[in-house]
Amino acid sequence: MTEPRRTLLHTSTIPVRWGDMDAYAHVNNTIYFRYCEQARVEWIEAMGYPVLTEAGTGPVIINAACTFLIPITYPATVIVRLYAGEPGRSSVMTWYDIRTEGDDRLFAEGSAKVVWMDHESGxxxxxxxxxxxxxxV
Structure with a gap:
């Protein structure tokens, strides 16, 4: 099976906060989803689409996943690279590589399916x- 085409669309730089860590002294697994979310929001807003609207249409996430490879610890700066695949009618698959500044290792990788939705009709x-x-492309 061939890998889907992935196009790099956005890179986010996010400082790790002390409060991002858990009792095991590494970034809590839930925070990785926040890092991916931040990159996705920055990308969508850079495209000129508000992510929060009371009416109209906009993006929602219908699933998300993350594979944790190496623990991230404070202090660090996370580099999140957002990639997207071929668009469907109303959706596009996105993938995320999570690394830290000054370290080329892959710390985590994630994915999320973005669907464009009419907020009124759902x-x-x-x-x-x-x-x-x-x-x-």
Whole structure:
């Protein structure tokens, strides 16, 4: 089976906070999802789409996953690279590589499926054309 095409779309730099750690003195597993979320929000907002709207359409996540490979500890700066695959009608798969500044090792990798949704009806709608154009290379 061939790997899906992945295009690098955004890189986020996020400082690890003392409170991100758990009792085992490494970043708590739930925080990795926050790091991916931050990269995704930055990317969507950089495209000109507000992530919080009371009406209209916008992105939602229908699933998310993370594989933890190496513990991250404080102090550190996390580098999250966001990749996307081929767009569907209303969705696009995204992937995340999580590394730390000054260290080339892969600390974690994640994924999330982004679906464009009509907030009023709760139903999926086609991805905006301008967003779709950035996903097709």
């Amino acid at each position: 139903k999926s709608v086609p991805l905006p054309d301008a967003l779709r154009q950035t996903l097709v």
